[in-house]
Amino acid sequence: MLTSVEPYPLVADGLVLDQLTPGDVERVRAYCQDPDIRMWIPLPAPYGRADAHEFITGTQLQGWQTGTTRTWAIREPISAATLRLAGTVDIKLDGTGSGEIGFALAPDSRGRGIATVAVRAVLRHALAPSGIGLRRVVWKAVVGNWASRHVAVRAGFTIEGTIRSEVIHHGRPRDAWVGTVVVGDPAIESGTWADVPVQRLPGA
Numbered sequence: 001m002l003t004s005v006e007p008y009p010l011v012a013d014g015l016v017l018d019q020l021t022p023g024d025v026e027r028v029r030a031y032c033q034d035p036d037i038r039m040w041i042p043l044p045a046p047y048g049r050a051d052a053h054e055f056i057t058g059t060q061l062q063g064w065q066t067g068t069t070r071t072w073a074i075r076e077p078i079s080a081a082t083l084r085l086a087g088t089v090d091i092k093l094d095g096t097g098s099g100e101i102g103f104a105l106a107p108d109s110r111g112r113g114i115a116t117v118a119v120r121a122v123l124r125h126a127l128a129p130s131g132i133g134l135r136r137v138v139w140k141a142v143v144g145n146w147a148s149r150h151v152a153v154r155a156g157f158t159i160e161g162t163i164r165s166e167v168i169h170h171g172r173p174r175d176a177w178v179g180t181v182v183v184g185d186p187a188i189e190s191g192t193w194a195d196v197p198v199q200r201l202p203g204a
Contacts, residue, residue, distance in 0.1 A: 002067030012121030017072035028052040031106035097135040
């Protein structure tokens with residue numbers, strides 16, 4: 001059963017996962033110009049401030065209010081007192097104990113393990129009885145999105161295979177890779193995935 005939930009933060013090994021705010025509009029608009037993001041995530045074209053504002057103040061808040069999607073801003077420390085928006089991670093819930101994770105990272109926040117740490121934090125929370133309490137989390141990506149697949153594998157997903165014509169991507173059907181994590185998987189039970197460090201920027 002899906003119920004409305006107030007946004008809440010998570011702590012993730014040197015990162016902060018919290019709510020997007022109107023102050024993030026320009027940062028979201030800027031990184032959504034990135035060709036890699038636009039290649040793999042369907043977005044309005046062009047993507048302007050109004051689109052970023054609608055996502056932050058409308059779409060993602062509605063997800064919390066309807067209980068269908070929980071979205072977190074991923075914030076990385078760039079100094080002792082400053083956090084920068086690195087991207088977002090979300091989990092879509094189907095009301096039967098399963099969820100699908102998604103994530104996007106700004107180009108200048110890549111290559112330091114940030115996406116992996118954020119995804120692991122959401123996975124732990126999603127599958128914990130004291131968290132969302134799911135039985136399974138699914139990851140999907142259009143075939144060819146190796147960056148997303150690498151994050152999924154490092155985060156603990158088992159790649160189950162390829163489903164043909166699974167998603168409509170930029171207006172046409174595309175095959176998708178699919179991976180799962182379930183309660184009882186060794187990485188979750190042992191907690192051995194929790195110690196992957198985030199490489200911080202100079203001065204952080």
